[in-house]
Amino acid sequence: MNMPMNPMPLNNSLLARAAGKLGPRASLGLGLLVLAVLVALPLLHLLPADSALHVSAYTLTLVGKILCYAVVALALDLVWGYAGMLSLGHGLFFALGGYAMGMYLMRESAGDGLPAFMTFLSWTELPWYWYGTSSFLWTLCLVVLAPGLLALVFGFFAFRSRIKGVYFSIMTQSLTFAGMLLFFRNETGFGGNNGFTSFRSILGFDITATGTRAVLFLCIVALLAGSLYLGLRLARSKFGRVLTALRDAENRLMFCGYDPRGYKLFIWVLSAVLCGLAGALYVPLVGIINPSEMSPTNSIEAAVWVALGGRGTLIGPLLGAGLVNGMKSWFTVAFPEYWLFFLGALFIVITLYLPKGVIGLLRKEKEQ
Amino acid sequence: MNAATTHQADLPLDTGHLVGKGVNVRHGTILTLEGINVSFDGFKALTDLNLYIGVGELRCIIGPNGAGKTTMMDVITGKTRPDSGEAWFGEQLDLTRMSEVQIAQAGIGRKFQKPTVFEALSVFENLELAQKTDKSVLASLRARLSGAQRDRIDEVLATIRLEGSRQRPAGLLSHGQKQFLEIGMLLMQEPHLLLLDEPVAGMTDAETEFTAELFKSLARKHSLMVVEHDMGFVDAIADHVTVLHQGHVLAEGSLEQVQANERVIEVYLGR
Amino acid sequence: MPTLLYRMLLSLALLLPLTSHAGDAADFVAASPARQAQLLESWAAAPDPARLPLLDALQNGRLVGDIAKQPFIEQDGRYVAVEDAAQPQGIPKKLRLNNRLRGLLATTQASHQLLDQDSTVRLAAARQLQKSAKPAQLALLDARLAAEDDKAVRDALALALANLQLVDSDPAVRLAAVRLLGESGEPLARTRLEALLASAESDSRVRKAAQTSLSQVERRLLLGELLGQAFSGLSLGSILLLAALGLAITFGLLGVINMAHGEMLMLGAYTTWLVQGAFQKFAPGYLDLYPLAALPVAFLVTAAIGMALERTVIRHLYGRPLETLLATWGISLILIQAVRVLFGAQNVEVANPSWLSGGLQLLPNLVLPYSRLAIIGFALFVVVLTWLLLNRTRLGLNVRAVTQNRNMAACCGVPTGRVDMLAFGLGSGIAGLGGVALSQIGNVGPDLGQSYIIDSFLVVVLGGVGQLAGTVMAASGLGIANKLLEPQIGAVLGKILILALIILFIQKRPQGLFALKGRVID
Secondary structure (H helix, E strand, O other): OOOOOOOOOOOOOOOHHHHHHHHHHHOOOOOHHHHHHHHHHHHOOOOOOOOOOOOOHHHHHHHHHHHHHHHHHHHHHHHHHOOOEEEOHHHHHHHHHHHHHHHHHHHHOOOOOOHHHHOOOOOOOOOOHHOOOOOHHHHHHHHHHHHHHHHHHHHHHHHOOOOOOHHHHHHHHHHHHHHEEEEEEEOOOOHHOOOOOOEEEEEEEEOOHHHHHHHHHHHHHHHHHHHHHHHHHHHHHHHHHHHHHHHHOOHHHHHHOOOOOHHHHHHHHHHHHHHHHHHHHHHHHHHHHHHHHHHHHHHHHHHHHHHOOOOOOOHHHHHHEEEEEEEEEHHHHHOOHHHHHHHHHHHHHHHHHHOOHHHHHHHHHHHH | HHHHHHHOOOOOOOOHOOOOOOOOOOEEEEEEEEEEEEEEEEEEEEEEEEEEEEEOEEEEOOOOOOHHHHHHHHHOOOOOOOOEEEEEHHHHHHHHHOOHHHHHHHOOOOOOOOOOOOOEEEEEHHHHOOOOOOOHHHHHHOOOOOOOHHHHHHHHHHOOOOOOOOOEHHHHHHHHHHHHHHHHHHHHOOEEEEEEOOOOOOOHHHHHHHHHHHHHHHHHHHHEEOOOOOHHHHHHHEEEEEEOOOOEHHHHHEHHHHHHHHHHHHHHHHH | OOOHHHHHHHHHHHHHHHHHHHHHHHHHHHHHHHHHHHHHHHHOOOOOHHHHHHHHHHHHOOOOOOOOOOOOEEEOOEEEEOOOOOOOOOOOEEEOOOOHHHHHHHHHHHHHHHOOHHHHHHHHHHHHHHOOOOOOHHHEEEEEEHHHHHHHHHHHHHHHHHHHHHHOOOHHHHHHHHHHOOOOOOHHHHHHHHHHOOOOOOHHHHHHHHHHHHHHHHHHHHHHHHHHHHHHHHHHHHHHHHHHHHHHHHHHHOOOOOOOOHHHHHHHHHHHHHHHHHHHHHHHHHHHHHHHHHHHHHHHHHHHHHHHHHHOHHHHHHHHHHHHHHHHHHHHHHHHHHHHHHOOOOOOOOOOOOOHHHHHEEOOOOOEHHHHHHHHHHHHHHHHHHHHHHOOOOOHHHHHHHHHHHHHHHOOOOOOOHHHHHHHHHHHHHHHHHHHHHOOOOOOOOOHHHHHHHHHHHHHHHOOOOOOOHHHHHHHHHHHHHHHHHHHHHHHHHHHHHHHHHHHHHOOOOOOOOOOOOOOOO
């Protein structure tokens, strides 16, 4: 196939350029405002329930969930928007981070005994890979290592044999599908169908307490802000420019003396780790993790967040994740039958009419 | 499947050690191709090809379509592996065992037939990426342009007459400007050997003339191999011309000599 | 009401033999479960053809008893008295059999069927007795063996007898039985021999003979098992082929992955269901032919949908393969949800016509279902047809030209837009045909396509682009590998292993099994 992989050649400078139209001050101000609101939300949650400004647990959890998805969208955008590799398997990395955290939470609520689902299977001891999961520190390592190592191994082989374009997308999709099948099995030792749920505490704090929830939410906000900063630094570095070059003309880049494999592997693993971290914070907040998080549908939905917001920009994916998930929560309550129609139509409309996403649309408005 | 499409897979990732090493050209030859054979599914693209390019030489390659010019460049840059034969860069670098990246880092630059630049990046950034420097991932993460590097980029910008467009996205350049940008990127790489595939295609007469001047000034410092159909251009630059036909060398010499060669006339004009 | 009269007469005629045999039914109805078991065992040892209607009624759950323990047989909601019973007193209750009694009943019925005129009935009976005969039936089996003249029935009876003789007190009898079992290719013979070896068999000659017999039986069984796995692999492969063939065509031609391809399978299967419904309503007499009628209908329906999609969505995305992937995924979501809304989220019932049910028994442990045989044949037929279409028609020439060089083909006057549309229609139509085939062997539901799409992608990746041979090899290879790995390490781990193998395989051959060679263009 000798087709141009990217239809949107002229939008390298991400945030800077989008912001440029708004005026750097205005966009910085807007960013700070959003940050302030996000920090205020958990504090308002701490108010007594009858207070007018009280933010309910439902709202906080919903927003927290969406923020986790926003991190996933950002991570996906780094590999897709910048490096041109559409991954349809990012749900796997998200779920792996979530499962790593879930193992710790299961141990915490089981005390000295085995997690409930193991007793149910009449297992008498923990499988070896559960070793050390009662330690929070080791869990944090696992959260990074599990998705990171898998991405490293898969990426190493995939990039070595120059799998790209749709081939890459298909292979990543099969990967997450295989992961889902594996985790569905009871014998795999991750709770099968039901996954992990009914957590009690995290680091000794009651997991349903308002305070714990507020702190978790703040952690998520911090992760998002950190990822955004990291993305900004990367995108503005020479590394980011090499990625863009890689997306548009990989051959030219090789004849310039760059080895694309290292670059791809680095951004791919980084992106997987970010997803893992998002998953790890998602699980204690939402209180459940099961194999359906790995279903190909979930991963491909993440692609539509990025596409809707505008890929190759840093704010776009966040916007997209917010918009799609916001609409999803509304639709599934109001018209559950029609959500899939809407989502399907969204996929089609964005690819046909909004190749640069909402951000692209806003820029155009601004220019006119 | 033959070796032609499965190459590179077994080569190590690490290529950093080649950076900055000089090329051993004791015997005055920068490129040696001997007995190269390449075939695709029975079609012989190159048969028993021998070609030598001296240090500082400006060599033009001409030949009808399908003569194997592009395949030869593919072999030199590691894109295609020969079925048999030897390809040496200088005295010591075996091109048949190196990856494309290693070859590029060793000092062979290539300009494609169709100009390929990084369209989403600005002209300045294009040159920045091409610049000769440590091109590993870690280096790119930390890279900051030094004053000297900036000066060098400005210098090349001036050479290719694109100072006015330094911040323009390369995708917005005209065809000729893209050609120049690509040549500029080659210059930034500071290669020992430049391979140029139809560099003046789509250029105006003035641009072509300017390119001829540019190439002549590049020779001596660099070695150049230019594939071109434009005989006027070849006449303007070449001291030495090689005619390829059906995958091997038909004639070699000055342009006048090869134009007088009966077999060349036969190939070009038909009986 | 002549039919009613006729029915009554018929049932009377059927019941006549029972009256001559006073007491069996009444005894049974009155007995306790333990006594009922004894009765059944004694009947099994001494079969009487007159007892068959009673046993049949018992098996069908139509034997009832009233509060006075009088036996009746329920017929079309009426109670027909058996033997000397008078009017039913109160509402008669059905006789419930526990599992043990059910087993005994089957044995007893088989015992009786040994006396049947029809040799196939006798064969089935003998097979049943191999599994469940009781020592009390030894004499009966011996007698029937002596009287039997059909070879197959004799063999089956001999085995049943051997099974019983294994527990005989005389070592010589046991030895003969063990040797006889060694001649068999039945899975049951293995079980029996293994049980014997595991038991406290004291006679060393019998043990030794049992070892030899066991290995003989196992060798025969292994053949059947391997052939069975290879067959189910081929069968899976042919389904994958039907699913992936269209995908390979559109991918080769347009360089786009159609994520809604699986839904074309699903729509093909639903079309089959609708055609079946239409036949049931308008031409019940020809119901058996509905799959044949469904083929062209499914092809046309899915091809039309495919062409419509190409015109409205996909053609605007050429040159942007990743976007096409997302857009077609959106289409697949809409199609799935549309089917859910229209036909419900539950699976719909598609029945095999009579000529596709049943199977071909090759070995005692190897049955090839006709439906699967038909699908393998059908898949080959579709491949040949596609090959002819691509290599012997103008359209095929155009398709191949566009696949190899779109611009050049356009310059030569090939109407690339039309070719794209027709090829997309062809690919979708083939998937529709695949859907008809799938409806014959699996569940038909809105998610049908999803379970095949990833595997068909892998077939395309493995087989390479633009080569029918590659697709065929990859599909059958994947199918067989799947089925061979399944019994060893389980279906899930097998799938994961195959994925890993494919990733490793692409290291060596990035373009798939059968790539077109040439100057690398990119």
